[in-house]
Amino acid sequence: xxxxxxxxxxxxxxxxxxxxxxxxxxxxxxxxxxxxxxxxxxxxxxxxxxxxxxxxxxxxxxxxxxxxxxxxxxxxxxxxxxxxxxxxxxxxxxxxxxxxxxxxxxxxxxxxxxxxxxxxxxxxxxxxxxxxxxxxxxxxxxxxxxxxxxxxxxxxxxxxxxxxxxxxxxxxxxxxxxxxxxxxxxxxxxxxxxxxxxxxxxxxxxxxxxxxxxxxxxxxxxxxxxxxxxxxxxxxxxx
Amino acid sequence: xxxxxxxxxxxxxxxxxxxxxxxxxxxxxxxxxxxxxxxxxxxxxxxxxxxxxxxxxxxxxxxxxxxxxxxxxxxxxxxxxxxxxxxxxxxxxxxxxxxxxxxxxxxxxxxxxxxxxxxxxxxxxxxxxxxxxxxxxxxxxxxxxxxxxxxxxxxxxxxxxxxxxxxxxxxxxxxxxxxxxxxxxxxxxxxxxxxxxxxxxxxxxxxxxxxxxxxxxxxxxxxxxxxxxxxxxxxxxxxxxxxxxxxxxxxxxxxxxxxxxxxxxxxxxxxxxxxxxxxxxxxxxxxxxxxxxxxxxxxxxxxxxxxxxxxxxxxxxxxxxxxxxxxxxxxxxxxxxxxxxxxxxxxxxxxxxxxxxxxxxxxxxxxxxxxxxxxxxxxxxxxxxxxxxxxxxxxxxxxxxxxxxxxxxxxx
Numbered sequence: 001x002x003x004x005x006x007x008x009x010x011x012x013x014x015x016x017x018x019x020x021x022x023x024x025x026x027x028x029x030x031x032x033x034x035x036x037x038x039x040x041x042x043x044x045x046x047x048x049x050x051x052x053x054x055x056x057x058x059x060x061x062x063x064x065x066x067x068x069x070x071x072x073x074x075x076x077x078x079x080x081x082x083x084x085x086x087x088x089x090x091x092x093x094x095x096x097x098x099x100x101x102x103x104x105x106x107x108x109x110x111x112x113x114x115x116x117x118x119x120x121x122x123x124x125x126x127x128x129x130x131x132x133x134x135x136x137x138x139x140x141x142x143x144x145x146x147x148x149x150x151x152x153x154x155x156x157x158x159x160x161x162x163x164x165x166x167x168x169x170x171x172x173x174x175x176x177x178x179x180x181x182x183x184x185x186x187x188x189x190x191x192x193x194x195x196x197x198x199x200x201x202x203x204x205x206x207x208x209x210x211x212x213x214x215x216x217x218x219x220x221x222x223x224x225x226x227x228x229x230x231x232x233x234x235x236x237x238x239x
Numbered sequence: 240x241x242x243x244x245x246x247x248x249x250x251x252x253x254x255x256x257x258x259x260x261x262x263x264x265x266x267x268x269x270x271x272x273x274x275x276x277x278x279x280x281x282x283x284x285x286x287x288x289x290x291x292x293x294x295x296x297x298x299x300x301x302x303x304x305x306x307x308x309x310x311x312x313x314x315x316x317x318x319x320x321x322x323x324x325x326x327x328x329x330x331x332x333x334x335x336x337x338x339x340x341x342x343x344x345x346x347x348x349x350x351x352x353x354x355x356x357x358x359x360x361x362x363x364x365x366x367x368x369x370x371x372x373x374x375x376x377x378x379x380x381x382x383x384x385x386x387x388x389x390x391x392x393x394x395x396x397x398x399x400x401x402x403x404x405x406x407x408x409x410x411x412x413x414x415x416x417x418x419x420x421x422x423x424x425x426x427x428x429x430x431x432x433x434x435x436x437x438x439x440x441x442x443x444x445x446x447x448x449x450x451x452x453x454x455x456x457x458x459x460x461x462x463x464x465x466x467x468x469x470x471x472x473x474x475x476x477x478x479x480x481x482x483x484x485x486x487x488x489x490x491x492x493x494x495x496x497x498x499x500x501x502x503x504x505x506x507x508x509x510x511x512x513x514x515x516x517x518x519x520x521x522x523x524x525x526x527x528x529x530x531x532x533x534x535x536x537x538x539x540x541x542x543x544x545x546x547x548x549x550x551x552x553x554x555x556x557x558x559x560x561x562x563x564x565x566x567x568x569x570x571x572x573x574x575x576x577x578x579x580x581x582x583x584x585x586x587x588x589x590x591x592x593x594x595x596x597x598x599x600x601x602x603x604x605x606x607x608x609x610x611x612x613x614x615x616x617x618x619x620x621x622x623x624x625x626x627x628x629x630x631x632x633x634x635x636x637x638x639x640x641x642x643x644x645x646x647x648x649x650x651x
Binding site for chain 2: 013016020023030034
């Protein structure tokens with residue numbers, strides 16, 4: 001047993017070394033979990049992406065109204081009417097309630113549908129006057145087509161227009177529409193900051209922190225009051 | 240004198256100096272508030288006790304003895320109060336040295352808070368001195384006493400109060416409307432900040448070092464040669480918790496003073512501070528564990544004082560750390576405020592454990608502060624809050640600076 005000496009872990013400060021090593025090892029997961037991207041923001045960013053004007057679909061040939069609806073005259077002389085991509089990106093998945101049935105006459109600016117999600121709902125105005133010819137029944141079964149293909153399978157009404165040229169000449173066409181969506185998005189950023197601060201200051205910090213891009217579907221999960229304000233500022237006030 | 244009058248008069252919409260001062264002294268707002276009604280009688284009583292103390296001596300009003308010469312007035316007013324004033328050096332460091340602009344809106348109120356804390360809590364020291372007039376000796380050199388830690392503490396307190404006054408002085412210049420003075424004083428801010436941080440780091444630990452002399456008197460679980468480091472590290476989260484706590488109250492009480500923009504950014508500020516508290520509490524806990532292991536006092540854990548020690552470590556260090564961590568991750572502002580409150584209680588407990596509870600714990604007769612000591616402590620606290628309120632409602636501390644300040648800053 002020569003050369004072997006019993007070493008007392010207390011006398012040699014062994015425990016202190018172990019504590020320090022333990023601390024340094026703990027520091028790594030502590031620091032990493034503290035600095036992970038914040039949960040709410042990370043969830044929004046990863047699952048929903050970021051809302052910028054680049055991701056919006058703006059097909060050619062459609063007329064875009066300031067009320068965030070679009071209309072397209074088919075060869076048959078009947079026009080399709082639907083919601084534009086910006087509105088659907090802002091709201092996220094919504095349920096459509098039709099307020100009109102085939103045969104009803106509508107005037108431009110008349111409320112024709114309601115879209116709803118949890119507590120919030122918005123009323124949609126008709127972009128043209130005419131007689132309702134058809135209602136998209138597939139939207140009642142599943143809302144997917146509305147968000148995935150807003151300008152095709154996501155149409156809401158077929159309307160036989162009465163004053164097509166007169167009513168659509170002030171609407172945006174493709175390139176103008178792209179520019180207009182950009183300015184609408186900026187206006188929306190201001191709106192959401194203002195409106196959120198009014199009703200829910202803590203959420204405002206999450207959605208708009210660092211003043212960066214908007215998360216996709218920003219209205220989703222917002223209080224009903226914000227939806228109400230949105231209706232007023234983006235769907236009602238404009239002609 | 241005429242010249243001075245002219246400057247003041249011109250900048251203050253032509254108001255003469257005397258009228259300006261008279262306006263300033265007049266009370267504002269309602270007088271009969273619950274806070275006033277509770278604090279006023281206590282303050283009156285406190286002043287009476289202070290007068291008795293100066294006529295009849297310390298023994299007449301306190302339970303202090305030769306064995307326990309330092310009690311609540313030192314342990315709470317000075318040692319704990321200064322720890323809570325630590326927010327000033329942390330926030331000025333973040334804003335002026337690290338350039339974290341986000342926290343700029345709370346610099347003034349934090350510095351004011353720190354300044355008043357030092358003036359009052361260090362001022363309360365005079366109550367505890369047998370011959371208070373001798374307090375000037377280490378400054379004028381009648382007897383420097385350079386080998387004493389008190390020498391360091393005395394000079395640091397004095398210099399740090401001056402540094403904080405300089406940091407705060409642009410606000411006073413804005414109040415009286417003297418543009419030239421503001422320009423000169425705000426030019427001195429950075430130097431004062433750097434000087435102040437240096438002093439703070441030294442005397443926060445210096446306060447702990449005072450107790451190194453009492454190694455035999457303090458319970459071994461709280462005494463170690465690392466008290467200065469522990470005091471310094473804990474002053475960071477103590478100060479920031481105070482900032483969170485005080486800020487949350489100010490947001491409500493001085494609601495009308497705070498601009499919409501600052502209201503909005505306040506939650507973000509608390510959120511940022513909670514992260515710093517998490518990290519410093521983590522480091523502090525580790526230091527405490529290391530100190531404990533180094534002290535080899537395992538056997539003491541299984542005793543009443545040991546349980547109390549474990550309560551402090553688990554309930555008031557680990558728990559608030561976890562709470563800060565959780566609330567930071569979840570961005571839960573309410574929990575951040577709760578964690579700050581628990582941390583503050585923890586700091587008070589820790590400082591009192593070192594200075595009062597663990598001090599002469601083995602004596603036959605335990606020291607417990609007399610009711611008069613407690614009343615005087617409350618008086619000091621309330622007078623500070625009254626003055627704080629007086630300043631905040633008059634000077635541009637929480638509200639935005641006058642418009643000419645922006646013009647002046649953009650010219651620089």
